[in-house]
Amino acid sequence: QQAAQRIRSISRESDFVARIGGDEFAILQLYAPSPAAGGALAEKLLEALQQPFLIGEREVRISASVGIAVCPTDATSPDTLLKKADLAMYHAKNAGRNCFHYYTQELDEIAHRKNADHAELRRVINGRLFWLAYQPIVDAASGRTVAMEALLRLPGHLSAHSVEYVIGLAQEIGLLPDLGSWVLRQACAQLRQWRDAGLPQLRVCVNTCAEELREPDYQQHLDEVVCESQLSAQDVEIELTERDAIELERSGSNIVFRLRERGFPLSLDDFGTGYSSLSYLRILPVTTIK
Numbered sequence: 511q512q513a514a515q516r517i518r519s520i521s522r523e524s525d526f527v528a529r530i531g532g533d534e535f536a537i538l539q540l541y542a543p544s545p546a547a548g549g550a551l552a553e554k555l556l557e558a559l560q561q562p563f564l565i566g567e568r569e570v571r572i573s574a575s576v577g578i579a580v581c582p583t584d585a586t587s588p589d590t591l592l593k594k595a596d597l598a599m600y601h602a603k604n605a606g607r608n609c610f611h612y613y614t615q616e617l618d619e620i621a622h623r624k625n626a627d628h629a630e631l632r633r634v635i636n637g638r639l640f641w642l643a644y645q646p647i648v649d650a651a652s653g654r655t656v657a658m659e660a661l662l663r664l665p666g667h668l669s670a671h672s673v674e675y676v677i678g679l680a681q682e683i684g685l686l687p688d689l690g691s692w693v694l695r696q697a698c699a700q701l702r703q704w705r706d707a708g709l710p711q712l713r714v715c716v717n718t719c720a721e722e723l724r725e726p727d728y729q730q731h732l733d734e735v736v737c738e739s740q741l742s743a744q745d746v747e748i749e750l751t752e753r754d755a756i757e758l759e760r761s762g763s764n765i766v767f768r769l770r771e772r773g774f775p776l777s778l779d780d781f782g783t784g785y786s787s788l789s790y791l792r793i794l795p796v797t798t799i800k
Contacts, residue, residue, distance in 0.1 A: 513572070516558045520551070536592065545612075548578040549621035550682045552610035553628060560608065575602035576610035578621075584613045624679070630668060631679045635689055640664050642696055647715065657747065658704075659715040660697035662689075673717070681721055690722045691731060698739035698746060705741075715747040715777060720754040723765045732774075743773030747798070751780045755794055756787070770795035 514527075517535055521527050526538040539548060555576060562569040577599025585591040598613040605611065612621055634640055640662060647657040663669065668676060680686040694716055701714040722728060736746055748769055755778055758766060770776055777798040778791075791799070 512563050513559060516561075517555060520554045520558050530592075536595070545580045545583065546621065546624065548580065548612070549610065549624060552576040552578060553625065553683070556608055556610065573607040575599050575607050577602055577613065578610060579613045627668065627671075627679055628683050630666065631664075631676065632683055632685065634664060634666075634668065635680070635685050638692070642693065642700070644700070654710070655712065657713045657715055658701075659749070660693060660700075660717070662693055662717075677719055677721075686719075686721055687725055690718060691735075693717075694732065695735050698735050698741055701741060701745060702739045713745045713747050713775065715749050717749045717779070719750060720757050723750070723754075723758060724763065729765065729768060729772075732769075733772075744775065747775040747777050749777035749779050749800075752778055752783070752790075753780070755796070756790055759790070759794060767795055770797075 514529060514535065517537070518527055521537055522539075524540045526540065528536050528538075530536050537551070539551060542548065556574055559572060559574045562571050564570075577595045577597065579585060579591050579595035579598060581591055584594045594613040598611045601611040602609050610621070643661045643663050644658040645661055646655045647659060648654065649656050662673065662676075664676065677686065680689050697714045697716050701712065704712060725731075732746075732748075736743060750766075755766060766776060775797040776795060777800060778794065778796040779800045781799050
């Protein structure tokens, strides 16, 4: 019963969860954005089920094995899909338990590479093994450096991946708020050090994304960090991609308008690589286009 409660709590409202045998459960993941969503859910399930259960006064630990089949790639009929997920589950059992496998080899290889990246990113974030590099932004007319853009840098093989991929990984393992908060705090602290050293008036540009801006306490956290660093809103430029800005606007979010009203400059990155809509430039309160 406790295992069932944990499985239900990890699943989305749109997922269908059932107990189909003594110790076997099935999840029908409806409207999954991609086949990779199955692996992301499996990781969360394994992590949740590895935590000890309290039975009376005793702690009990269990292992779990997860098999994943994808419709329509692996099968289109419910019975066949379930059988193939079952085969994938036995593959996971034979691999040593506490793991998951896809029925399709190609998806399985992709998922396990991603699983390894999740583990590596978790190690990097928990150990604070990343750092920021700063790219100067120069006024073309005067030649004066007017801002520094904070760029996240990661060690090892993660450095070969795009920032978008790393952000996606951090989001999947629930560590995106921690990562974004560290970048913001570190960039503001660095700007304070430059100011104290007597460097010219600069502002710092911090990259963010729609997921971060949707966090309920994002604006409060931003205000607190800026205040702690003895900076003003005009000193910290918030940068997001054209795609994220339009996604927020279409969803009815007014966070970018609230930030601009509070005095934060807003930079629109990657303009021209996606929608390239000039009409959105009239709607969005951006101060800089990249």
